[in-house]
Amino acid sequence: MTAPAFGGEVSDYYQRFRRGYPPEVADALVGVFGLMRDDVVLDLGCGTGQLTRVLAPRVGAVLGMDSEPDMLAEARRATAEPNIGWVLGADTDLGALTTALGPGRLGAVTVAQALHWMDHERLFAAVRPLLRAGGGVAVVTNGEPLWLQDTAWSAALRQLMADHLGVPLHRTCGTDASSQERYREALSAAGYTVDLRVVDYSATLTVEEIVGGVFSAMSPEQLPAPAARPEFTERVRRAIEPHGPLRERVRVRILTGVR
Numbered sequence: 307m308t309a310p311a312f313g314g315e316v317s318d319y320y321q322r323f324r325r326g327y328p329p330e331v332a333d334a335l336v337g338v339f340g341l342m343r344d345d346v347v348l349d350l351g352c353g354t355g356q357l358t359r360v361l362a363p364r365v366g367a368v369l370g371m372d373s374e375p376d377m378l379a380e381a382r383r384a385t386a387e388p389n390i391g392w393v394l395g396a397d398t399d400l401g402a403l404t405t406a407l408g409p410g411r412l413g414a415v416t417v418a419q420a421l422h423w424m425d426h427e428r429l430f431a432a433v434r435p436l437l438r439a440g441g442g443v444a445v446v447t448n449g450e451p452l453w454l455q456d457t458a459w460s461a462a463l464r465q466l467m468a469d470h471l472g473v474p475l476h477r478t479c480g481t482d483a484s485s486q487e488r489y490r491e492a493l494s495a496a497g498y499t500v501d502l503r504v505v506d507y508s509a510t511l512t513v514e515e516i517v518g519g520v521f522s523a524m525s526p527e528q529l530p531a532p533a534a535r536p537e538f539t540e541r542v543r544r545a546i547e548p549h550g551p552l553r554e555r556v557r558v559r560i561l562t563g564v565r
């Protein structure tokens with residue numbers, strides 16, 4: 307695990323261009339954990355609040371917690387829901403949160419597209435005392451990265467990005483089968499009852515949305531200089547548009563562990 311870099315302009319691209327979650331994802335979480343209007347949910351590694359905002363209307367309150375202040379600042383700016391609290395903190399702060407909230411206070415802890423930055427075994431153990439009976443942990447992944455999909459336009463994007471960054475691109479951010487299996491086994495070993503739900507959807511993207519999504523996944527050092535971004539966008543357009551329509555099929559995986 308390398309320390310992630312989601313600060314500065316990357317957080318702005320993340321807020322504007324990263325996929326959100328369809329309402330069916332929140333419905334699945336409500337069903338699995340029996341979430342009610344008086345439940346509090348912790349969304350750990352919340353980023354700019356993609357899952358936090360979808361959960362908020364269904365429960366009493368959501369705490370969106372993230373270790374990157376710029377992501378939280380973008381989340382706060384983009385959010386109208388009054389029952390979300392944004393908290394600066396990391397997975398390693400859960401002991402302090404348990405002391406602050408008291409045991410059994412949370413209906414669920416969600417970790418969406420963020421577990422690959424954390425020590426998942428330690429996290430699953432640390433979360434247990436925070437959960438009420440019937441509550442649990444959800445490990446959510448939101449489809450494959452734009453450049454790792456099984457389409458011709460994605461392959462062209464992958465080649466262009468590998469040329470730009472000077473390295474081949476393989477990192478799947480926890481969406482691959484072996485990561486999913488490791489998470490499942492660790493949840494089970496920590497005493498949770500494990501289940502998997504999936505939500506499928508498809509979307510047609512513009513070149514600008516794809517470039518914004520790519521920028522949201524770069525570190526600040528990898529981002530092209532502002533003046534070079536229009537030219538980068540045109541290179542992407544020339545590479546991928548011949549393979550259009552720019553359609554992606556997204557599978558949201560919701561791996562749950564009930565306490």
Ligand SMILES: C[S@@+](CC[C@H](N)C(=O)[O-])C[C@H]1O[C@@H](n2cnc3c(N)ncnc32)[C@H](O)[C@@H]1O
Pocket residue numbers: 310312324350351352353354355356357371372373374377395396397398417418419420423424448
């Ligand atoms: C790829 S984003 C996911 C954001 C959002 N949950 C989503 O589904 O799109 C990963 C987030 O995890 C945060 N993060 C990374 N390591 C973390 C840690 N140890 N504790 C809390 N947040 C962390 C990053 O700052 C970033 O905002």
